[in-house]
Amino acid sequence: MDGFPVLRKKTLAAIVLLILLTGICIAAGQWQLGRAHEREAIHAARLAGQQAPxxxxxxxxxxxxxxxxxxxxxxxxxxxxxxxxxxxxxxxxxxxxxxxxxxxxxxxxxxxxxxxxxxxxxxxxxxxxxxxxxxxxxxxxxxxxxxxxxxxxxxxxxxxxxxxxxxxxxxxxxxxxxxxxxxxxxxxxxxxxxxxxxxxxAPTQDVGLIQEWPGPSDNASQNYNYAGQWFSFAAIALIAAAAILWRSWRKPAAPSESDAP
Structure with missing residues (x-):
């Protein structure tokens, strides 16, 4: 009986930590989605600028x-x-x-x-x-x-x-x-x-200078991949929290002294 409350506290702490981890992973995935949308907007703006007069x-x-x-x-x-x-x-x-x-x-x-x-x-x-x-x-x-x-x-x-x-x-x-x-x-x-x-x-003859400019990164696929990974981690953490909660509910209660023969 003395160990049962400690076990419940540990279980509750593990569930809380896993839920927090789930939130952090979801937030990281949403940030990666935002970065992907920004890069898509940059890519669209560059194409529009290149095609404009x-x-x-x-x-x-x-x-x-x-x-x-x-x-x-x-x-x-x-x-x-x-x-x-x-x-x-x-x-x-x-x-x-x-x-x-x-x-x-x-x-x-x-x-x-x-x-x-x-x-x-x-x-x-x-x-x-x-x-x-x-x-x-x-x-x-x-x-x-x-x-x-x-x-x-x-x-x-x-x-x-x-x-x-x-x-x-x-x-x-x-x-x-x-x-x-x-x-x-x-x-x-x-x-x-x-x-x-x-x-x-633009490239031209100018005292030997080189006109090779590093344009902004507009490849959004990498950010989508990262977002998928973070959301996967969030799902794993949430499933683990649910499993721990389910096992704690299914675990039979420890017998009390009144139930002892």
Whole structure:
């Protein structure tokens, strides 16, 4: 009799833990379904943008639409070039080169262009001359809402993260290196009226830069597989809880002292 209440407590604890595990697994499966739906939406948006007529960027260009083909005419603002660090290409460390392009119809306005990738030089080697060609140019590419971001440990721990130097451009003319760059920060540092979009340059000849851009992951099948696994775990945990509950009900009660001969 002394052991029976302890057994019931253990049984109840096991059932509660299995029910909690069931809820956690269901929540994880639902999160994976949400990620799958997000990736399907990104895939649909990319297809729609690729099939839409190309846009010509002007000062009236609104934010987005993302993934549309677009072009812009103007002149490069080389002094305002920024290097985006930790951007790998096929496993090789490198940098993205981002330079504003002053628009032809309004030189006071500009669009930030991701011009391409360059390998990170190993000391004592230095970066090549990354200044773009002078004079009027026509740039073609794909529209983005912002510069694709990487995880910034400084911001994750509550810090400000790297900032553009003051003054900018710096007196030595060396482009600053940053992990992430926002349009607001660049506009504040340069005084430019930046369009609320970023142009990801299409493959072209630009001082040896490589235009191979890592698009967002839009393969939803993996998330559906993960969701199925989590829901399977939830079913297993729920069945185990039901089995324990059933056995505890079916187990005959321990005889009391009054029933003893």
């Amino acid at each position: 190309p846009l010509t960027l002007t000062t009236d260009t609104p934010a987005g639409p993302e993934w549309h083909r677009a072009s812009a005419r103007g002149q490069w603002l080389n002094p305002f070039t920024v290097l985006l660090d930790n951007r790998n290409l096929k496993g090789q460390p490198g940098l993205w080169v981002a330079t504003p392009l002053a628009l032809q119809d309004d030189p006071g306005a500009a669009v930030l262009v991701l011009r391409g990738w360059v390998a990170r030089p190993m000391p004592p080697a230095v970066l090549p001359d990354l200044r773009a060609a002078e004079g009027p140019v026509r740039i073609q590419g794909t529209l983005l809402r912002q510069v694709p971001r990487l995880l910034d440990l400084d911001q994750l721990t509550g810090g400000e993260g790297a900032e553009l130097p003051r003054p900018f451009p710096s007196l030595d003319g060396v482009p600053p290196r940053m992990q992430n760059l926002s349009l607001d920060a660049l506009a504040a540092a340069t005084g430019l009226r930046l369009l609320p979009v970023v142009l990801e340059q």
